Amino acid sequence: xxxxxxxxxxxxxxxxxxxxxxxxxxxxxxxxxxxxxxxxxxxxxxxxxxxxxxxxxxxxxxxxxxxxxxxxxxxxxxxxxxxxxxxxxxxxxxxxxxxxxxxxxxxxxxxxxxxxxxxxxxxxxxxxxxxxxxxxxxxxxxxxxxxxxxxxxxxxxxxxxxxxxxxxxxxxxxxxxxxxxxxxxxxxxxxxxxxxxxxxxxx
Numbered sequence: 001x002x003x004x005x006x007x008x009x010x011x012x013x014x015x016x017x018x019x020x021x022x023x024x025x026x027x028x029x030x031x032x033x034x035x036x037x038x039x040x041x042x043x044x045x046x047x048x049x050x051x052x053x054x055x056x057x058x059x060x061x062x063x064x065x066x067x068x069x070x071x072x073x074x075x076x077x078x079x080x081x082x083x084x085x086x087x088x089x090x091x092x093x094x095x096x097x098x099x100x101x102x103x104x105x106x107x108x109x110x111x112x113x114x115x116x117x118x119x120x121x122x123x124x125x126x127x128x129x130x131x132x133x134x135x136x137x138x139x140x141x142x143x144x145x146x147x148x149x150x151x152x153x154x155x156x157x158x159x160x161x162x163x164x165x166x167x168x169x170x171x172x173x174x175x176x177x178x179x180x181x182x183x184x185x186x187x188x189x190x191x192x193x194x195x196x197x198x199x200x201x202x203x
Contacts, residue, residue: 095125
């Protein structure tokens with residue numbers, strides 16, 4: 001997977017964010033995800049050449065400024081768009097394919113220090129054209145297949161086949177106008193079919 005320069009991400013942002021009405025310099029400086037990706041391209045090259053400390057310093061400086069933390073060892077494909085950016089974490093051995101859409105609060109992480117050995121592959125592989133909804137956590141050495149959609153606040157710890165939709169339960173009304181609703185009456189409120197025809201992302 002090749003590391004590509006920023007312009008592909010700019011094109012992706014313009015195509016996927018209806019709030020962008022142009023690609024002028026003034027508007028682009030307002031997108032923290034674009035800044036984070038631009039610096040990652042540099043820190044990743046330094047990381048791959050074995051330069052110590054500096055790549056991590058760059059990634060942490062960008063995290064403080066943008067709220068997006070991308071380990072310099074992560075492999076990122078073309079035209080990734082990180083919308084809003086706040087709270088995004090991408091781990092060292094993560095691999096992200098082309099044309100991925102990622103909303104705020106997404107974590108591509110490991111299982112934890114007690115489960116992941118040093119130097120091991122411990123982060124997920126995200127296939128091409130995957131959408132990761134707000135607050136989604138994809139954890140461990142797993143693969144999310146191409147063209148899949150991961151819904152908001154979903155925790156994924158197993159492989160996801162291509163062309164899949166994975167969701168967390170939809171919010172349920174338990175008390176309505178002061179009257180408790182039994183589980184059977186509210187069962188239809190947690191059906192995930194609403195995701196099939198709606199975007200799963202941000203505001």
